[in-house]
Amino acid sequence: xxxxxxxxxxxxxxxxxxxxxxxxxxxxxxxxxxxxxxxxxxxxxxxxxxxxxxxxxxxxxxxxxxxxxxxxxxxxxxxxxxxxxxxxxxxxxxxxxxxxxxxxxxxxxxxxxxxxxxxxxxxxxxxxxxxxxxxxxxxxxxxxxxxxxxxxxxxxxxxxxxxxxxxxxxxxxxxxxxxxxxxxxxxxxxxxxxxxxxxxxxxxxxxxxxxxxxxxxxxxxxxxxxxxxxxxxxxxxxxxxxxxxxxxxxxxxxxxxxxxxxxxxxxxxxxxxxxxxxxxxxxxxxxxxxxxxxxxxxxxxxxxxxxxxxxxxxxxxxxxxxxxxxxxxxxxxxxxxxxxxxxxxxxxx
Amino acid sequence: xxxxxxxxxxxxxxxxxxxxxxxxxxxxxxxxxxxxxxxxxxxxxxxxxxxxxxxxxxxxxxxxxxxxxxxxxxxxxxxxxxxxxxxxxxxxxxxxxxxxxxxxxxxxxxxxxxxxxxxxxxxxxxxxxxxxxxxxxxxxxxxxxxxxxxxxxxxxxxxxxxxxxxxxxxxxxxxxxxxxxxxxxxxxxxxxxxxxxxxxxxxx
Numbered sequence: 001x002x003x004x005x006x007x008x009x010x011x012x013x014x015x016x017x018x019x020x021x022x023x024x025x026x027x028x029x030x031x032x033x034x035x036x037x038x039x040x041x042x043x044x045x046x047x048x049x050x051x052x053x054x055x056x057x058x059x060x061x062x063x064x065x066x067x068x069x070x071x072x073x074x075x076x077x078x079x080x081x082x083x084x085x086x087x088x089x090x091x092x093x094x095x096x097x098x099x100x101x102x103x104x105x106x107x108x109x110x111x112x113x114x115x116x117x118x119x120x121x122x123x124x125x126x127x128x129x130x131x132x133x134x135x136x137x138x139x140x141x142x143x144x145x146x147x148x149x150x151x152x153x154x155x156x157x158x159x160x161x162x163x164x165x166x167x168x169x170x171x172x173x174x175x176x177x178x179x180x181x182x183x184x185x186x187x188x189x190x191x192x193x194x195x196x197x198x199x200x201x202x203x204x205x206x207x208x209x210x211x212x213x214x215x216x217x218x219x220x221x222x223x224x225x226x227x228x229x230x231x232x233x234x235x236x237x238x239x240x241x242x243x244x245x246x247x248x249x250x251x252x253x254x255x256x257x258x259x260x261x262x263x264x265x266x267x268x269x270x271x272x273x274x275x276x277x278x279x280x281x282x283x284x285x286x287x288x289x290x291x292x293x294x295x296x297x298x299x300x301x302x303x304x305x306x307x308x309x310x311x312x313x314x315x316x317x318x319x320x321x322x323x324x325x326x327x328x329x330x331x332x333x334x335x336x337x338x339x340x341x342x343x344x345x346x347x348x349x
Numbered sequence: 350x351x352x353x354x355x356x357x358x359x360x361x362x363x364x365x366x367x368x369x370x371x372x373x374x375x376x377x378x379x380x381x382x383x384x385x386x387x388x389x390x391x392x393x394x395x396x397x398x399x400x401x402x403x404x405x406x407x408x409x410x411x412x413x414x415x416x417x418x419x420x421x422x423x424x425x426x427x428x429x430x431x432x433x434x435x436x437x438x439x440x441x442x443x444x445x446x447x448x449x450x451x452x453x454x455x456x457x458x459x460x461x462x463x464x465x466x467x468x469x470x471x472x473x474x475x476x477x478x479x480x481x482x483x484x485x486x487x488x489x490x491x492x493x494x495x496x497x498x499x500x501x502x503x504x505x506x507x508x509x510x511x512x513x514x515x516x517x518x519x520x521x522x523x524x525x526x527x528x529x530x531x532x533x534x535x536x537x538x539x540x541x542x543x544x545x546x547x548x549x550x551x552x553x
Contacts (some may be wrong), residue, residue, distance in 0.1 A: 167424075168420065168421055168424050169413070169416075169417035169420050171414075171417045176410075180407075190531070208411065210410045210411075
C-alpha cells in the first residue's frame, strides 16, 4: 500500500499507525481485568503497573499485566503502619471486623455485681465449644469475642499482671489499671510494622475499691467503661435489649442481673431455643469471687423465665430490651428518647 | 494512731547527730519510721518516692494504702537480704485508709508482721511490755501519746544511745502530721544518785 502512495504520505501513514498501536496498547493494559493472578507475585502485590506489566510479559508470556492492588481493598491497607489519606488505619479497622465475626459476648453490671455471658460456638456437634470466659483473678474476669487464640494469650497476660501485683502489694490489682495496661499493649501492635493488631475484643468485668466495673477493650487500643455492652455477631439484638433496661441495672439484685444477661443472650440467638448448653454465664460481686455458673443453675434460671414467658408472652418480648452503655457513648439524646418511650409502655418487670 | 521516734543519728557508739527525723509520711495514707542505718533509710525513701509517684501518675481513683506499702517494703527488704546486701533498717509502717487502721513492721532480713503495737531495737524489750499491758482497742489519741511518752521515757533512762529529743506523729484518715521536736521531763533527784560513790571501795 505504501508503494502506491507518494513518499510523504508514507511517513504520515507510519506515524498514524504508530500512534494507533501505542494508544491501543495502553488501553489493553489498564482497561480490562486480568484473566488470572500472576504466579510470580503470588504472595505480594506488585508495586506498580509498569513492573507488573514487564514481569508478566517477560516471565509468564502474558499479553499484559496489571497491578491488582487497587482492585482488592485499597493501597493503604497492606500495613498497619500505613495511614490512608482520610486518616484511617485500615488494618486496625479490619481487626475490629474480626471481633464482629466472633460469637456474641455480653456484660452488664450493677453497683455491686458484674455478669458476663457468652454464646458457645462449637465447630461441630462432635467437638466441645471454645472457652470464651476466663477468670483472671478472684475479682476480675473477661469474656472475649473474635480470635480466641489472641484472647487466650491476652488472658494469660492479664492473669500474670494480677498475680504479680498481688504478690508485691498483697492487694488486688484495680481493674481500671489492668484495663489501661491491656489497652497500651494493644496499641503497641498498631504501631509496629512487624506486628498485627490483636483480633479480639475483651469485656473485662471486675471489682475494686470504687465498686463494680465493666470495660470493653478494642483491638485499636481504646477502652471504654460500660453499664452494659454486647460484642460479636448479632450483638445488636442484645444491645437493643440492654438499651431499654440499662437504667435499672445499677440497683438490680444479683439474680435479676443474671436473668437479664441470659435474656440478652437469648436475643442474639434469634429464634434458636435457649439452653444452658449453648450459653455460659459468669458472675463477680462483692463477697463473691469470679466464677462461671454451672450448667444446672443456668438451666434452672432459663426454666423459670421460660414458664413466666408462657404466661405473659406478649409483654415479655418487648421487656427483653436492655439499655446499653453505648447509649452513654454515642447519641445520648436520641437513645434516651427512645428508651423513655418504651419505658412508658406497660412492660418492665 | 500515734507513733514516736527519737531524733538521734548515731555514728557507731557516738551520738553524733541530734536532729535526724526518722519518721516520714508516705503518700496520703501512711507513715514510715526507721531505725538503723540512716543512709539506707534515705534510700528506702527514694524507692517509696518513686512508687508513690507512679501511683499518682495513674491519676485514677486508686491509691496505695499502708498495707500495700508495707508489703512492697517487705519484698524489697527480703530480696536484698537474699542477695546478701541488706538495707540495714528496722521499719515501722502505719497508716489509715478508708477507716481501716494498719500497723506493721519489717526487719532487715525481711521478717514482717502486723500488730496493734510495734517497736524497733531496744523498744522491743523495754517498750512493748508496757504497751502489752496498757494498750486497748479504744485508746484515744491523747491516751496513746501518754503511753508512748511513758515508753520513750523508759528508753531514755535505760538506752545509752538515746537523746532527750523526740517527735510524735499523728496518722488519721485526713493525713499525717508530725509534731515539732520536744523533750520529755526527766527526774534525776533520786537519793541513790546523790553521792554515788558512798559505799564503793576504791572508787574516785
